[in-house]
Amino acid sequence: MSQRTATGVSLDIAGLTVGYGGEPVLHGVGLTLRPGEVVAVLGANGAGKTTLLRTLAGLVRPTAGSIELGGADILTLRTEDRARRGLALVPDGQSVVAELTVDENLRLGALWRHRGAARERAIAEIYDLFEPLARRRSSAGHQLSGGERQMLAIGRALVAEPALLAVDEPSLGLAPLIVGDVMTALRDAAASRGLTVLLAEQNVTSALSIADRGVVLSLGTVVADAPADLLASDADLRHAYLGF
Ligand SMILES: Nc1ncnc2c1ncn2[C@@H]1O[C@H](COP(=O)(O)OP(=O)(O)OP(=O)(O)O)[C@@H](O)[C@H]1O
Numbered sequence: 001m002s003q004r005t006a007t008g009v010s011l012d013i014a015g016l017t018v019g020y021g022g023e024p025v026l027h028g029v030g031l032t033l034r035p036g037e038v039v040a041v042l043g044a045n046g047a048g049k050t051t052l053l054r055t056l057a058g059l060v061r062p063t064a065g066s067i068e069l070g071g072a073d074i075l076t077l078r079t080e081d082r083a084r085r086g087l088a089l090v091p092d093g094q095s096v097v098a099e100l101t102v103d104e105n106l107r108l109g110a111l112w113r114h115r116g117a118a119r120e121r122a123i124a125e126i127y128d129l130f131e132p133l134a135r136r137r138s139s140a141g142h143q144l145s146g147g148e149r150q151m152l153a154i155g156r157a158l159v160a161e162p163a164l165l166a167v168d169e170p171s172l173g174l175a176p177l178i179v180g181d182v183m184t185a186l187r188d189a190a191a192s193r194g195l196t197v198l199l200a201e202q203n204v205t206s207a208l209s210i211a212d213r214g215v216v217l218s219l220g221t222v223v224a225d226a227p228a229d230l231l232a233s234d235a236d237l238r239h240a241y242l243g244f
């Protein structure tokens with residue numbers, strides 16, 4: 001288990017239909033990520049971004065569709081088995097353990113994956129990537145700023161060296177300047193590891209600034225899937241679905 005996952009994996013989602021008992025909230029959603037690609041899932045409140053990420057992690061069961069990670073069907077796997085295959089979800093809300101220090105939070109993230117020297121090396125790599133965390137390694141989670149907490153939430157997922165990182169709304173509740181820092185940190189982490197990243201965001205401009213490609217969800221349907229620079233400059237699409 002202490003083997004290093006060197007590069008990102010592909011993700012193939014097709015025909016995904018998901019609901020919470022009533023009408024579906026995702027309708028036949030399909031998207032493909034190549035290994036090492038950073039893809040932003042964009043869309044307004046209630047578009048289905050979180051539902052897509054939770055379905056990917058195995059927290060919600062789809063009624064139809066397929067999910068393949070690195071070419072292998074993961075749809076029937078439990079959440080923890082998907083994690084063992086290299087899938088990590090960072091939920092929205094900067095979730096860290098408030099009572100534990102930065103260092104302890106990172107250790108918790110690494111616990112199931114690494115031991116001994118490999119664990120120390122994995123944690124040291126996170127401090128190299130996220131310098132603000134290195135400065136605050138002895139501070140408790142509740143003492144951190146929002147941006148630091150978000151970095152810690154991402155760092156805690158990264159320390160287990162996933163092959164695909166799904167991050168839900170990392171910009172939520174952060175000041176614009178800090179959003180930029182968090183996005184840059186995410187981009188650097190992805191680039192240094194060749195990690196595949198699925199980034200759900202309402203903050204279209206910052207998400208597209210680090211993404212290779214963007215997928216726009218509207219009411220649970222994919223309405224656009226295009227290179228990030230094309231999406232950012234498509235005024236009609238932005239007006240219609242992204243509110244600016
Ligand atoms: N646990 C749940 N039970 C019932 N309906 C839900 C549940 N979670 C989400 N929904 C509904 O599913 C739809 C999609 O919600 P989801 O949270 O996936 O959207 P989102 O794109 O992440 O929105 P936001 O940008 O506000 O986070 C919404 O209509 C929402 O009300």
Ligand SMILES: [Mg+2]
Nearest residue numbers: 049050092169
């Ligand atoms: Mg959401």
